Amino acid sequence: MNVIARDRLVAEVARIVEEANIDLDGKAVACLKASLLKERNELAKGILEEIVLNQEIARNERIPICQDTGVAVFFVELGNDVKLEFDLEAALNEAVAIAYTDGFLRKSMVRHPLDRVNTKDNTPAVIHVKTVMGSALRIRFAPKGAGSENMSKIAMLTPADGFAGIVKFVVDTVKAAGGRPCPPIVLGIGIGGTFEKAAVIAKEALLRELDDEAILPRDRELEEALYQAVNATNVGPMGLSGDTTCLAVKVNSYPCHIASLPVAVNIQCHAARHKELIL
Numbered sequence: 702m703n704v705i706a707r708d709r710l711v712a713e714v715a716r717i718v719e720e721a722n723i724d725l726d727g728k729a730v731a732c733l734k735a736s737l738l739k740e741r742n743e744l745a746k747g748i749l750e751e752i753v754l755n756q757e758i759a760r761n762e763r764i765p766i767c768q769d770t771g772v773a774v775f776f777v778e779l780g781n782d783v784k785l786e787f788d789l790e791a792a793l794n795e796a797v798a799i800a801y802t803d804g805f806l807r808k809s810m811v812r813h814p815l816d817r818v819n820t821k822d823n824t825p826a827v828i829h830v831k832t833v834m835g836s837a838l839r840i841r842f843a844p845k846g847a848g849s850e851n852m853s854k855i856a857m858l859t860p861a862d863g864f865a866g867i868v869k870f871v872v873d874t875v876k877a878a879g880g881r882p883c884p885p886i887v888l889g890i891g892i893g894g895t896f897e898k899a900a901v902i903a904k905e906a907l908l909r910e911l912d913d914e915a916i917l918p919r920d921r922e923l924e925e926a927l928y929q930a931v932n933a934t935n936v937g938p939m940g941l942s943g944d945t946t947c948l949a950v951k952v953n954s955y956p957c958h959i960a961s962l963p964v965a966v967n968i969q970c971h972a973a974r975h976k977e978l979i980l
């Protein structure tokens with residue numbers, strides 16, 4: 702039995718929350734540098750160079766990569782052989798409050814969507830927990846900025862829309878978003894499930910490693926088709942044209958009803974921030 706102390710969990714989670722905002726994942730940096738080598742548009746190249754330089758300055762000077770330090774989103778896998786003698790969600794929220802306060806990260810959460818009063822510590826986090834077999838507690842964290850989140854969309858397509866319908870919906874969503882999600886973007890695509898399941902697996906797709914591939918061949922095929930189609934839109938870095946509209950496309954799928962084809966497009970900006978912790 703893996704017994705995890707509350708103090709240790711709060712301290713470790715606070716550390717990755719702060720780090721995620723400062724230290725861009727190495728694979729995201731590698732993707733940005735690779736796209737810079739392929740980009741043919743001079744303006745786009747200049748923007749990509751600025752983006753690469755920005756994340757280096759953030760890491761070296763210990764300052765956030767972007768002023769929008771986002772909503773705190775967690776995906777947690779809780780092993781059946783893990784013992785927690787405390788409220789996990791409360792502990793994760795405490796870690797968020799510590800990281801955003803001590804790390805001088807912008808607090809962006811309001812307590813109600815209509816009264817807009819800031820909670821002043823960036824809580825509450827959005828927390829997804831699933832139980833798995835084993836003795837590990839896996840915590841993945843992503844600060845999700847509003848610029849890209851606001852451009853995300855969901856559609857309840859019909860089965861007849863199929864592969865081509867998904868590609869069209871995703872490309873239309875990216876074109877309509879233009880420069881607002883701060884491209885080059887990463888696309889988390891959720892297909893199948895129900896209305897809410899598609900959105901959750903689309904978000905979770907954004908926490909996959911940028912250089913991995915979907916496990917299912919059909920999903921992999923869709924990732925490749927979408928990568929090519931989105932980069933052919935000429936939206937480009939910051940929406941100012943170019944070859945580099947997206948850095949990666951991640952497709953997660955789930956079984957669905959015979960009459961449904963839910964498709965969620967969760968857009969992530971170039972600041973593809975996330976960190977992982979296993980206790």
Ligand code: SF4
Binds near residue numbers: 768769845846971
């Ligand atoms: S979309 Fe990303 S890069 Fe743009 S302001 Fe928001 S967090 Fe920052």
